[in-house]
Amino acid sequence: MNNAFFHRLKRPLAAVFVGAITTLAFAPYQLWPLAFISPALLLILLHGQSTKRALGIGYAWGLGQFATGISWVYISIDHFGGMPKAASLFLMALLIGYLAIYPALFSWCLNRFFPNSNRTRFFLAAPALWLVFDWLRGWVMTGFPWLWLGYSQIESPLANFAPIGGVELLTLLVVVAAASIAYAALNRQWLHLLIPAVILAAGYGLKAANWVSPMPEKASKVALIQGNIAQELKWLPSQRWPTIMKYTDLTRENWDADIIIWPEAAIPAFEFEIASFLHNLDSAAKMNNSAVITGVVNQAENKQFYNSILTVGETSLGDYNYDVNARYNKHHLLPFGEFVPFESILRPLAPFFNLPMSSFSRGEFIQPNIDANGTQMAPALCYEIIFNEQVRRNITDDTDFILTLSNDAWFGRSIGPLQHMEIARMRALELGKPVIRSTNNGVTAVTDHKGNITAQIPQFETGVLRAEVVPTQGFTPYTKLGTWPLYIWVLLSLVIGWRLKD
Numbered sequence: 001m002n003n004a005f006f007h008r009l010k011r012p013l014a015a016v017f018v019g020a021i022t023t024l025a026f027a028p029y030q031l032w033p034l035a036f037i038s039p040a041l042l043l044i045l046l047h048g049q050s051t052k053r054a055l056g057i058g059y060a061w062g063l064g065q066f067a068t069g070i071s072w073v074y075i076s077i078d079h080f081g082g083m084p085k086a087a088s089l090f091l092m093a094l095l096i097g098y099l100a101i102y103p104a105l106f107s108w109c110l111n112r113f114f115p116n117s118n119r120t121r122f123f124l125a126a127p128a129l130w131l132v133f134d135w136l137r138g139w140v141m142t143g144f145p146w147l148w149l150g151y152s153q154i155e156s157p158l159a160n161f162a163p164i165g166g167v168e169l170l171t172l173l174v175v176v177a178a179a180s181i182a183y184a185a186l187n188r189q190w191l192h193l194l195i196p197a198v199i200l201a202a203g204y205g206l207k208a209a210n211w212v213s214p215m216p217e218k219a220s221k222v223a224l225i226q227g228n229i230a231q232e233l234k235w236l237p238s239q240r241w242p243t244i245m246k247y248t249d250l251t252r253e254n255w256d257a258d259i260i261i262w263p264e265a266a267i268p269a270f271e272f273e274i275a276s277f278l279h280n281l282d283s284a285a286k287m288n289n290s291a292v293i294t295g296v297v298n299q300a301e302n303k304q305f306y307n308s309i310l311t312v313g314e315t316s317l318g319d320y321n322y323d324v325n326a327r328y329n330k331h332h333l334l335p336f337g338e339f340v341p342f343e344s345i346l347r348p349l350a351p352f353f354n355l356p357m358s359s360f361s362r363g364e365f366i367q368p369n370i371d372a373n374g375t376q377m378a379p380a381l382c383y384e385i386i387f388n389e390q391v392r393r394n395i396t397d398d399t400d401f402i403l404t405l406s407n408d409a410w411f412g413r414s415i416g417p418l419q420h421m422e423i424a425r426m427r428a429l430e431l432g433k434p435v436i437r438s439t440n441n442g443v444t445a446v447t448d449h450k451g452n453i454t455a456q457i458p459q460f461e462t463g464v465l466r467a468e469v470v471p472t473q474g475f476t477p478y479t480k481l482g483t484w485p486l487y488i489w490v491l492l493s494l495v496i497g498w499r500l501k502d
Helices: 002-025 032-045 051-069 071-082 085-099 099-112 117-135 149-153 159-189 191-205 238-253 270-288 382-386 388-393 418-433 479-483 484-499
Strands: 218-228 257-263 291-299 305-313 371-372 374-382 401-406 436-439 445-447 453-458 463-469
Touching: 002 032, 002 051, 002 149, 032 051, 032 099, 032 117, 032 159, 051 085, 051 099, 071 085, 085 099, 085 238, 099 117, 117 159, 117 270, 117 484, 149 159, 149 418, 159 191, 159 418, 159 479, 159 484, 218 238, 218 436, 270 291, 270 305, 291 371, 291 401, 305 371, 305 374, 305 445, 374 382, 382 401, 382 418, 382 453, 388 418, 401 418, 401 484, 418 436, 418 445, 418 479, 445 463, 453 463
Parallel strands: 218 257, 257 291, 374 401, 401 436
Antiparallel strands: 218 463, 291 305, 371 374, 436 445, 445 453
16 A cells, blocks of 8 residues: 555656756756756656646646745745744745646646647647646736746747747747657657757747847936845834935946936835935936936825835926826735735734735836936836736837836845846847846846846945946837737637547
């Protein structure tokens, strides 16, 4: 009986390991071929299994992927959430267990509705179902589209498909390639290995495509201030003015920049509490023909809190005036960090659901671009940069750059900030717009319109990143169409696959 039990555990245990190696495909490791190998091995492990067994194997694969891939979340919960160790571990296990549901459902559906190991299962059903459940993970309960396989390909030839169909197209191609490997291995039909080779070759060929045109005559000089403020000190009342003056002093040394950018919530105070300071900063920026962009926390008249972006100096808004409605207010809020799902139920249960700053309200999905010194920027605050459709919908005919402010000090010296930067690079490549990323302690960087990092300063140091950023004109196919053509393909694949499954 024990032998039978351990025999039944072999595939789920193998799936945990296979899921875990997926993390090595992403930043900072970027061993991108593993993104092909891991789902290929999952498809092999699912071969010939009952739907119940498939559900368990898929869940085990998800546990491996997310336990390693989002381990950085634990740092923010444990170090800065003020929770007991047991509560931190419980909440982290809950998050990993929830995210693992999606690969489990993928595996169950694949073996339930497409049980025959024919080409239909591998080349139509598997890629389509994978995309469906990734989309669900990026949408349910506001979504968590982290670790989509396409992000791992930012350094591979497949990256050149991003301007056509975004990260989801890359994910689809990765799964098609993985399915080809699995089908070839299971059926000893090695000719099918030509499919990933052709996909990679096509990616190489697309490198020569130029979807947008740089406009060097409209280049902007930017200065990104990395304050490197310790997270555990930032919100102490005694540190308010030392923090503000640190940013002010670094700004004063860089007034020759067209735009000076502070990170998310750089000002450790509500905007209405420091109106006098902001009036002075506005006047100083105007005197120097510059603009200053900063993250700030706001409270509206209805007592709702917002995580906002404020611009002073040379802007189309005129002189500084306290008006929450004239700010960019963050739309996609971080679960438990900025809002508590099912708040009325969870908050009374335990104090660890009352994390600091966990009661923010949401801004609109589409908001005006930020105007700074004649430059138009599509904003994304921290976590929002992972929502490709939101960023795409905020790109206008006049958008010059994508601007993202963040404070990844919550995640210490983990892989989280490096994965975050990888995602920001994908937005640049998809949309053909340079990304300007200003953070508290890194990764502070600027990319070109192809997602290449052109300027960067070290993490965990106080510094100023000076760069000249060149805007682009024109639109990528992805900017114009988004992913709806891709999901039409997904629907057709499932319908055709269902008809041909026997």
